[in-house]
Amino acid sequence: MGTHQLSGLFDHPIAREGTESLKYDGRLDTFGTDDVLPMWVADMDFAVPEAISQALQARASHPVFGYSMAPESLYQALIDWLLNTHDWQVKREWIVLTPGVVPSLNLVVAALTAEQAGVIVQPPVYFPFFSAVTNQHRRLIENPLRLTDDGTLAYQMDLAQLEESAKEAELLLLCSPHNPVGRVWQKDELHALLAIAEKHDLTILSDEIHADLVYTDAQHTPLSRLSLDSASTSEASHRIITAVSPSKTFNIPGLGLSALIIPNEAHRRAIQKHLQRMGVSVTNPFNLAAFEAAYRGGGEWRKALIAYLQDTRDEAIAFINKHLPAIRVICPQATYLLWLDCRELKLDDAALNRFFIEEAKLGLSPGAIFGRGGEGFMRMNIGTPKANVMAALSRLQAALAESN
Template sequence: MSRIDFDQLIDRSGTYSLKYTARQRLFGREDAIPLWVADMDFAAPQAVTQALSARAQHPLYGYSEYPPALYQAIQQWFLRRHQWEIAAEHIVICPGVVPSLHATIIALTQQADGVIVQPPVYFPFFTAVTETQRTLLHNPLLLVDDVYQINFDQLALQAAAGAKMLLLCSPHNPGGRVWSEAELQQLLDIARQYKLLIISDEIHADLVLTGRRHIPLAALAEDVPVITAVSASKTFNIAGLGMSMLIVPDAGHKKAIESVFNTWHVSAANPFSIEATIAAYQQGEPWLDALLEYLQQTCQWVQQFFATQLPMIRVLPIQATYLLWLDCRALQLNDRQLGRFFVEQAGVAMNPGVMFGEGGSGFMRMNIAAPRAIIEQACRQIVAAWEAMPQ
């Protein structure tokens, strides 16, 4: 395999990239450096591109079926990478994690049932609950010494009061927490005691930075029927192809979820998502290992840069994801001013923390999955803009 050059600048114009084309619409500035939506400015593994090119060469793009090779690739990946044995009959192939959260909520809860989310969290968790007419319950994470913790006492109270489901983000976005085995066991204890169903969104499972290990909740669950959402999409930068998986150990749950997807008449069985996922899981591992090293170095660079150049912006230590969580509260700007400062003064488009719900105010989420020169430029622009501000 040839050396992987994550420093390479790749022009995404003409590819309808949301991250680039939506800048004017969402941020009011089409030249802002786009460090927002969670996809990467890196070429996907060569094996993926080759598999897609080979499939494109065959000029028939009709309806597809999921082949055994897809299930095997998924099983082998999670066994090898996460020591998690998945039975093929537990896998439901889905057209994306967010649709799979909606389908699961609809399939396994009733209208008005309580569904718990733990903000600050990936904002489609909120709409997955509200748009399905369930009751949104918040169990905000606690920020203790710059590390997010689960409020287990409040979670147990909510479960005891009748909440039906918890949407867990593991690793957590934003903030990049990798939940420890002890924390996951505590969650399982609560689930067991109160029959709380846990949907564990593990889309960031493969993006764990040095020194940590992601533990799939379901691998510890034994008697608790945890449902897990996974995908090769974030890991290998193929989110636009639209394929994810639910791992559903309970046969009744699985049937109910599949029947929701059937009523929607949606599927991820397009010839390209199948080829890309198989190629990524079968051949993408060296690429991923190189990526994690690169991201780790970028992360350290950004942390050091702000620590020395603008310590009022504190880069929280992340354990996973390529999404840095910047504590900007010391700048003493309200959320509207903060958003405007980063876009209008600094020319950098990031997700305002306030989007992620309670606890997000005063924070910004920075996507560092881009060539280092771009990230360095963005950070320099932020510091220069702050220095130019009338204090």
């Protein structure tokens, strides 16, 4: 099936209630009511590519589900994907499989830094970045993103402040592309970041889980690949660890399998040792089947998904700009997450959250959970049929009109 024929698939509504879905069946626990359109936790309401369902069905048809091991073909599928999609040549021995990107954040912090070491995060950011540091009793150092407003809102890194923070830190947790603000970091920004890391001997964990969900108006550069390209920073790849996963792009986050790309052998050994000590079984028959099938057979589906999401993004933003003047939206360059600036409503965070749940009947992620700079914002997951997104925005429009 070509990209064009695939796009119709995403309009098809799929009932997810009763599937132990956190997003749907967890509404009562999270919002205190089932009566919200759920647009929070980052999974999508779309069926996975056929290549994945076929691989899972094939595996399920064998009746023994014993301990598993990753086949070489799985590693090769990831290597081919990174080369073909990101022009990044990764060596087989650099790859360490892990049970998810959030576990990987915790693992890297624990394995590579000492107790009380400084670890930098850039809020507002995906909230497990904070707990990955505090869980391990490391010192959280914040390098908040800067929000500029010259008619349009745009986020940038505060490199001057980062230079200061780097003096007292061992590790930086980079979110690239960035959740929740949707930025795709450009090469000049990443070069500047690398220069700071070099100067202050900083290790960087680059969480690139959203790298395959980039819209056509931006281009993602793997930080580690950039460092390999650059003559002045030829050794820099040794200080970079990259987390990748097919889970967001191909909508299989419930299956839990990701990979760390670790060119530095000492880092690799420390991380593998820590993983072993935790006694965690990383692979299982289903996550292996889905992981390999995604990278091997999901390419066309991904292109169709991005086209669909980009269309949804653009229509949603046009609607907000036209009909919801009290809300400003940051146009994401990547991710299926819209970052809504609701500060004009002049509600504190508890009241803003209540307004979305009780008046608009929408279950979004409150911006405040993403840390400093997230106050007064809400994050909306648009990984759902476009009709749902537009219905949600109409609910919001009606609730805002009612509250005036």
